[in-house]
Amino acid sequence: MAVQGAFLEHQVALSRAAKEIPQCPALKIREVRCAEDMTADMKGLIIPGGESTTISLFLRRNNMEEPLKAWIGQQDHVTWGTCAGMILLSKHTEHQKQGGQSSLGVTDTLVSRNYFGRQVNSFEADLPVTACSLLDDPASHQEYFRAVFIRAPATLHVTAPSVEVLAALRLAPEQHPVIVAFRQGNVLSTAFHPELTDDLRWHRYFLKMALCRV
Numbered sequence: 553m554a555v556q557g558a559f560l561e562h563q564v565a566l567s568r569a570a571k572e573i574p575q576c577p578a579l580k581i582r583e584v585r586c587a588e589d590m591t592a593d594m595k596g597l598i599i600p601g602g603e604s605t606t607i608s609l610f611l612r613r614n615n616m617e618e619p620l621k622a623w624i625g626q627q628d629h630v631t632w633g634t635c636a637g638m639i640l641l642s643k644h645t646e647h648q649k650q651g652g653q654s655s656l657g658v659t660d661t662l663v664s665r666n667y668f669g670r671q672v673n674s675f676e677a678d679l680p681v682t683a684c685s686l687l688d689d690p691a692s693h694q695e696y697f698r699a700v701f702i703r704a705p706a707t708l709h710v711t712a713p714s715v716e717v718l719a720a721l722r723l724a725p726e727q728h729p730v731i732v733a734f735r736q737g738n739v740l741s742t743a744f745h746p747e748l749t750d751d752l753r754w755h756r757y758f759l760k761m762a763l764c765r766v
């Protein structure tokens with residue numbers, strides 16, 4: 553989705569990741585800015601990090617919310633929300649009643665915007681990645697993923713058993729761990745920005761989801 557935020561970085565990372573998957577058919581990347589761009593033959597959609605209020609307003613003004621939800625709901629379509637994308641995809645947002653932005657209401661989760669603080673509190677952290685399919689990636693046997701958090705959200709609760717937690721983070725021993733990556737069916741959400749690193753594991757994982765191999 554090329555409305556606002558880090559969509560160009562995702563394009564570069566996806567193109568590089570596709571070259572590393574031998575069975576990956578020639579990848580065609582399309583920038584989505586209106587409902588007509590979301591054709592049925594498109595297999596995957598990334599809602600990038602950026603500013604969820606801005607993206608949400610754009611979607612509403614351009615009557616894209618309903619077509620988007622319908623597109624995401626199709627069985628053979630995969631969607632990945634990074635950061636602002638995680639917020640937009642979540643069914644529940646903290647402070648929603650106090651003027652929080654609307655969401656697409658797809659994942660059974662409660663997300664807290666700016667959970668880790670403001671822009672100055674942006675940070676990097678080594679995430680132990682528990683998802684077997686990520687660790688099994690033959691291109692990398694690292695147990696950690698260096699994740700970049702920029703004014704990042706966190707998922708505080710899941711409200712359906714189909715939400716599979718892929719990575720959680722606890723910044724201090726006295727804190728509860730919060731969810732920073734999960735998958736629910738065909739939807740992947742990460743609170744951090746893999747497109748800003750050279751580690752392509754998440755992009756490979758998403759491409760494999762689209763190819764129905766994970």
Ligand code: GLN
Pocket residue numbers: 600601602603604605634635636637639665666702703704705
């Ligand atoms: N906290 C931002 C928001 O509410 C998201 C930040 C990001 O995507 N890097 O939209």
